Amino acid sequence: xxxxxxASERSQSDSTxxxxxxxxxxxxxxxxxxxxxxxxxxxxxxxxxxxxxxxQVGYALHASRPEDDLPWQRIVNAKGEVSPRSEPGYExxxxxxxxxxxxxxxxxxxxxxxRFRWQEA
DNA sequence: GCAATGACGCTCT
DNA sequence: CAGAGCGCCATTG
Numbered sequence: 001x002x003x004x005x006x007a008s009e010r011s012q013s014d015s016t017x018x019x020x021x022x023x024x025x026x027x028x029x030x031x032x033x034x035x036x037x038x039x040x041x042x043x044x045x046x047x048x049x050x051x052x053x054x055x056q057v058g059y060a061l062h063a064s065r066p067e068d069d070l071p072w073q074r075i076v077n078a079k080g081e082v083s084p085r086s087e088p089g090y091e092x093x094x095x096x097x098x099x100x101x102x103x104x105x106x107x108x109x110x111x112x113x114x115r116f117r118w119q120e121a
Numbered sequence: 122g123c124a125a126t127g128a129c130g131c132t133c134t
Numbered sequence: 135c136a137g138a139g140c141g142c143c144a145t146t147g
Binding site (some may be wrong): 040041042045052053054055056057058059060061062072075076077078079083084085086090094097 | 127128129130131
């Protein structure tokens with residue numbers, strides 16, 4: 001295919017978004033999450049081939065954009081709750097979108113992972 | 122190149 | 135069950 005340039009443009013800005021392979025890998029896994037299902041950061045990291053790099057998953061998602069078409073809303077922490085983001089308001093948005101997909105939140109505002117956790121198999 | 126940060130996870134209290 | 139602390143490592147400044 002297209003022979004990428006040197007690794008120099010690895011962390012370029014939005015213009016030439018040369019995302020590292022790990023990021024692309026994470027995006028792929030996130031896209032695999034079916035509607036009405038949720039996955040944890042650690043789970044995504046593990047499936048993406050980055051066991052223990054749950055944080056980088058969150059980082060990758062934060063660096064992602066709407067044009068990436070990533071259902072970041074389906075990614076929650078191990079507690080089954082939406083991670084508190086830097087900007088307020090998104091928590092409610094994420095929850096609203098998940099509820100619109102059929103995901104049920106309990107009184108504590110958490111998801112029953114035993115029920116809605118996505119299983120690749 | 123070094124230092125601090127971060128959409129997290131796990132264990133212990 | 136809830137809260138706090140420590141650890142993991144890539145990305146950013």
